[in-house]
Amino acid sequence: MLNPANLKHAFSASQYVQATQDILLPEKLTTRAQWIIGRSQCLYRTFERSELPNKNGESALHLKIKRWAPFATVGFHAVWTEHCVSVWAWDQDKANKNIEEVGVQPISVLPESVYYAKFSETRARWLASVDSGNIFQLWVAGILVVEKWFLKRPSAARFDLFLRSLALPSSLKMEWSRLQQICQTPNEAEQLDLLPTPWGAKNKTWSIVQKLPWEHNLLLIIGFGILTAYIWIFSASIAATRSLDIVEKRTAKLTEGVESVLDARSTAELLNNQTNSLLLLIDYPSQTAMMVDVSAVLMPFNLTLNGWDFKGATLEVITQGNVNTLDVVRDFETLKWIESASVSSLREPSQNRFVLTLTSPE
Numbered sequence: 001m002l003n004p005a006n007l008k009h010a011f012s013a014s015q016y017v018q019a020t021q022d023i024l025l026p027e028k029l030t031t032r033a034q035w036i037i038g039r040s041q042c043l044y045r046t047f048e049r050s051e052l053p054n055k056n057g058e059s060a061l062h063l064k065i066k067r068w069a070p071f072a073t074v075g076f077h078a079v080w081t082e083h084c085v086s087v088w089a090w091d092q093d094k095a096n097k098n099i100e101e102v103g104v105q106p107i108s109v110l111p112e113s114v115y116y117a118k119f120s121e122t123r124a125r126w127l128a129s130v131d132s133g134n135i136f137q138l139w140v141a142g143i144l145v146v147e148k149w150f151l152k153r154p155s156a157a158r159f160d161l162f163l164r165s166l167a168l169p170s171s172l173k174m175e176w177s178r179l180q181q182i183c184q185t186p187n188e189a190e191q192l193d194l195l196p197t198p199w200g201a202k203n204k205t206w207s208i209v210q211k212l213p214w215e216h217n218l219l220l221i222i223g224f225g226i227l228t229a230y231i232w233i234f235s236a237s238i239a240a241t242r243s244l245d246i247v248e249k250r251t252a253k254l255t256e257g258v259e260s261v262l263d264a265r266s267t268a269e270l271l272n273n274q275t276n277s278l279l280l281l282i283d284y285p286s287q288t289a290m291m292v293d294v295s296a297v298l299m300p301f302n303l304t305l306n307g308w309d310f311k312g313a314t315l316e317v318i319t320q321g322n323v324n325t326l327d328v329v330r331d332f333e334t335l336k337w338i339e340s341a342s343v344s345s346l347r348e349p350s351q352n353r354f355v356l357t358l359t360s361p362e
Contacts (some may be wrong), residue, residue, distance in 0.1 A: 013107050013326050015115075015194060018098050019131040025102075033104040034326075036194070037090045038131035039112040043069060046084040048169055057345065065089055077110050080347050081143050085167040088113060107329055107342045113137075113147060114198040117204045124182050126153075134189045138182070140172045153189070197324055198345075221295050221305070225288040290315060290337070297331045304360040306351065315356040322350050332356055 008198040014026035016033045020040050026131060045068065052060050065076050066086055075092030078085050099106055112135075116127060119139040127135040134153055138146035145168050154162065163183055168174070174182075228349035250267055287310055294317055298305060307318025319328075332341040339359045343352050 013154070015021050016104060017104060017112070017130055018095060023098055023102055024130065031105060033099075033102075033106050033110045034198075035095065035099060035104075035106040036115060036130075037075075037088075037095060037109065037111050039129045039135050039149045040131050040133055040151075041094075042088045042090045042113075044086070044088050044111075044113070046086050046145055048084055049082070050170070052085070061085060061087075075109060077114065078347070079114075079144070083143060083171045084145070086144050086147075105340060105342070107326070108198070108344060110198050112194075113144075115194040116192050116201055117195065118142070118144070122182065123185075125186050125301075127179075128191050130194065136183075138187070139168075140168070140174070143169075143172065145169060145172055156184075159184075164275075181334055197326065218295050218299060221291045228286075228288045231278065231281040287331045293335050293337070294332075297328065297335070300331075301328055303328070307353075313358055314360065317354045318346070318354050319354065320348075320350055323352075325354075327353050328352075328354065 012028075012030050013032040013034050014028050014030045015036055017036045017038055018041055019023035019038045022200040024038075047061060047064055053062075061078060065078075066074055069089035071089065071091040071093070072094040074089050075095055076087055076089040076133065078087050090111070095109060099109075109184050110137070112130060119125075120142040122137070124138045127137065129135050131148065133149055133151040136146070136148045136150065137144060146166055148162070160180070163180060164176075166179075168179075176282075247267065251265070270349065290310070294315075295305070298319060301323045302321055303323060304320035305317065306320045307316070329341045329343050332338055337359055338356050340357045342355050344355075345351075346353055
């Protein structure tokens, strides 16, 4: 377990790497973590988009991954492209155990590969893994179609056999001579630093406000908040008026004697307290208050609110827009009613799911 006294940068998330034998800790320890699965701990393959149905394609992909990956509990990251879906899979039980032993709160669990810069052209490269060994990558038209981890660099003959065993997506196939030329060009393994934030595809999420600009979303949220507040105030006013009418009628009937007057006064105080209690029954934070606070966090990042799912103890928010999600998580955790926040990438471009855990009511 990490020593809490050594943890700094409360609103940041350092990179913790799950290596073959141990966990590689960052220089600056934080309670939250970008948990990185070392490439030696992952499997990689591509799935043809033509093999997946247009509807429920994500569910179909999940089934294919579970059949392919030899883990009891499969953790995976999928990058959706026009031609295929690139998938890294790992042992999620092992990852959960390591995370618990280190004692951090992961805001993301992703493979090492997505923390290296991607290519937009067709080329191959060797990378020195942050854990051990070397990673071979083949990019075709900006799509990672082949990735393989080797503990030791294979000989030319064995590497040639490996190339002959490759099965490229049907729409990205190339002649053997060109494939051999591209893959045998790089010599030395590149030593690259991990990117501060990963790249990757997003999941599909539909929303009635998906295509509205963020300004319109903000106006809708503000308008809804004002309407909700007006309804609450109007309802409370009616309840208070009715309660006061009852008190006045009872007081008028009980003015004949001192005891009757005292009884009427006690009744009036009781009803007044009940009326005030009605005004205090609005739980904080209400969804209206949460919407206003969430909008205030999203506005500086030019993010569009695409989804809202309040489950009592947690709130899931789907956003649209390119942003450093770690900064958004940091701002969410400054809200008084949020105990913790985490983020995961979705399939659609520039979409993220933020899961906000609410503080326990006092």
